Amino acid sequence: MKVFVIGANGQIGRHLVRMLQESNEHTVKAMVRKQEQKQSFEQSGVEAVVADLEGAVGDLAQAMKGFDAVVFTAGSGGQTGADKTLLIDLDGAVKTVEAAEKAGVDRYVMVSAHQAHNRDNWNEKIRHYYVAKHYADRIVEDSRLKYTVIRPGGLLNEPGKGKVTAAENLQRGSIPREDVAKTIVASLNDEHTQNRSFDLISGEDDIEEAVKKI
Known part of the structure; x- marks a missing residue:
């Protein structure tokens, strides 16, 4: 599967790109905001493109044309104001859904x-x-795309454990970013996750088994 990763330079995105690059099942293209980020990915052997979530839908569609799946793991970040959150986490996400449909992409995973x-x-x-997250999720759920919406708990910068709990409704918990990335890969690999949305926290199930229980 050819996977287009939006937010590839983010903390989840970098884990995800590495996993997809190392996979025998997938190829990956990283979408980034800056030329130096593009060069960094290319130096590590990853195809990359500079594109803007505040730009035109047509430009985003052109960047992802020919890909089988799009993963949205971008965000404005905790240091920006509410205006930027709405422009990136809501409108930017919605633009990528529209662009994926326009480009003929079939599969979409939203973080x-x-x-x-x-x-x-x-x-x-x-x-x-x-x-922003609520309405972006609703847009992708109402689209023609085969979607998966993953709703992780508090994100941790620590090595992944490979053990999670995934369900439609979970009590608050936390999860390493690396395990979120592993769950994205598992969701891409498992058709059972198509057209499903779920909370995700650390737990007792192997990731591949957890997504089968959704």
């Missing part, structure tokens, strides 16, 4: 946020972030 579908469980301090 969202824990309980983004459930307004009662949103963190009031970053409510704008949850609004």
Whole structure:
């Protein structure tokens, strides 16, 4: 499968690109924001393209044309204001859904946020972030794409354990970013995850088995 990764230079994205590059089943193209990031990926043998989530849908469609799957793991980051969150995490994400449809892509994986579908469980301090994730998820779920929406808990910068719990509704928990990336790969590999959305935290199940239980 040819996989186009949006947000490839992010913390989850870098894990994901490495895993796909090392895989015998997939090839990967990294979408980044800066020329120096593109050069860095290319130096490690990864095809890369500079593109802008605030740019035109047609430009994004052209960048992902010929690919089988798109993974959205981009974000404006915690240091930006609510305006940038809406431009990247909401409108930018929606543009990539529109672009994927326009480019004839079949498969789409969205990295969202824990309980983004459930307004009662949103963190009031970053409510704008949850609004962005909630509506971006709804757009991809209403699209013609074979989607998977992964809603990870608190993200940790520590080695992955390879053990998770995945379900439609889970109590709050945390998970290493590396395990989120592994779950994305497992979701791409397993047709059972198509047209499904789920919370994801560290747990007791092997990742490949966890996604089969969704």
